[in-house]
Amino acid sequence: MIYCRKLIYVFSKVLSKFSLLILLGLFFSIQTHSDYNPEIKLSSGLSIIGLYDELTDTESFLGVPFAEPPVNELRWSPPIMPNHSDKVRKVQSYGPSCMQGPHIYNWYRTVAQNFGSEPDVIKNPKTSEDCLYLNIWRPAGLNESEKLPTIVYIHGGSNKGGWSFEPNYVGDNFAKHGVILISIAYRLGVFGYFSHPQLKSANFGLLDQIHALNWIHKNAHNLGIDKKNITIMGESVGASAAGFMVASPHSSQLFSKIIFQSGGFSFSEIPHKSEHDPLGIKFEEYLIDEVSENPIDKLRELDSNEILKAAEVVFSNHRFTPVIDDQSLFRDTSLNDFIMQLGGKNLIIGSNENEWLMYVDENQLLDTWLETQVEKESLSSLKFLIDKEKSDLETIDSLMSAKIFACPSLLLAKTAKTSGSTVWFYYFTRKRVNAVAASMGAYHGAELPYVFDKHDDWLLTVKKDRNLTRDLQKYWTNFAKFGDPNDDTLEHWQSFEVPERTVFYLGDNYKTESHPSEKFCQYL
DSSP, rough: HHHHHHHHHHHHHHHHHHHHHHHHHHOOOOHHHHOOOOEEOHHHHHOOEOOTTTTTEEEEEEEOOOOOOOOOOGGSOOOOOOOOOOOOOBBBBOEEEOOSSSHHHHHHHHHHHOOOOOOOSSSSEEEESSOOOOEEEEEETTTTOOEEEEEEEEETTTTTSOTTTTTGGOOHHHHHHTTTEEEEOOHHHHHHBBOTTTOOOBHHHHHHHHHHHHHHHHTTHHHTTTEEEEEEEEEEEEHEEEEEHHHSTTTTOOOSSEESOOOOOGGGOOOOHHHHHEEEHHHHHOOSSSOOSSSHHHHHHOOOOOOOOOHHHHHHTOOOOOOSSSSSSOTTTOOOHHHHHTTTOEEEEEEEETTTTTGTTTTTOOHHHHHHHHHHHHHHHHHHHTTOOOHHHHHHHHHHHHHIIHHHHHHHHHHHHHTOOOOOEEEEOOOOOSHHHHHHSSBTTTTHHHHHOOOOTSOOOHHHHHHHHHHHHHHHHHHHHSSSSOOSSSSOOOOTTTTTTOOOEEESHHHHHHEETTTHTTTO
């Protein structure tokens, strides 16, 4: 008996040591795994070294240059492929954001304050004219034969602000679901959309976006991308950019599907470059005292901060937008031509319930607004449709949200549907639960934390928000993978049909109904 006890004791000691060795081995293997830095060799020969995230089992490559810095003689020039002098580059932190004023910083701070947070919770990113970088998130451990569906994300910001790595745009949760997500930068404001008689093009921001797509195609094999299954996704002016990419013959064949979030893309309003050239001359005269045969060369010599400061004066009331320049966008492109170039690509299109609420002056009177925004012959019909129980503030929000976002999106959906595309149309209505959130409504950009599964700390997030996040991630990644957002685990999202024109409500409950803005569209 004693012998048996000793044997058991000795065995237990050996087993304990053996177990300890196993645990130590596991520990060190985990430590080694967490220190693992993924590496990709690009088509140019440059090897980029990224980061591995154990929590999501994903890899990220941050601040990857996709063009030469657009500085000096390359300012206001089409982007060109980067010329790498080094053979290996660590891409483990974001590149600088593109030159911009305080537009988006102030927007974020306003939203944060409206939700009860301190404004300094939002930090300004570093900015530079050298800003043409992209960020890649993908599942870890891809082998060379694997080719995955990919989403290319274009940020919003009115073409004058924003950056590719805003807190809500981090793409690791897409990668966790088997989709590569790439967020891209593009030149903004006067650096990205500048018309002048001496310049052939004016759409440098759009050209940056197209160039990024070309770079992605060139490196698709190295990155594990299925070139035939690329979705471009944009929000606000980023969604409009997706529309311009369809319109441009240089890019319409570089992707297979599109997600338009709160875009309000309206092809009929695109101006010609010649209409904006006089403002370019005014900008030249503001900065250059003496007459010059080559004013663009003189402007290219100026410091970028001087350019930005002058632009805030000269372009203070200017809307930066792509123009028809007969280089990237062409004069003879009509809505029908646009739809033909769409070529039956599947679409997700949608907008939010209260897109304009945070921009409405609370003292604005409805009657005054109607007089300035609506044609006289439409006034009586529109007034008949207005909900008399709503406040002036709520009604102006409803009408502006319809005019700028919902109605152009409905027109795009109807036209695309009749041309052979399958369209899924959403209407985002979710409002956070606290009183402050209720006053914000389903504001412009409110869907983004749900789509990316990136809720800011200052946004109160409860179970209903987490469930909606889970479902939106599935709808979006299913669409990227298969061209259809549905699967057996989700509430069925019925595709948009003509003439029914029903849309899918994404909010506290899911339902399929007509769009509440549609009755206004013919009068706005």
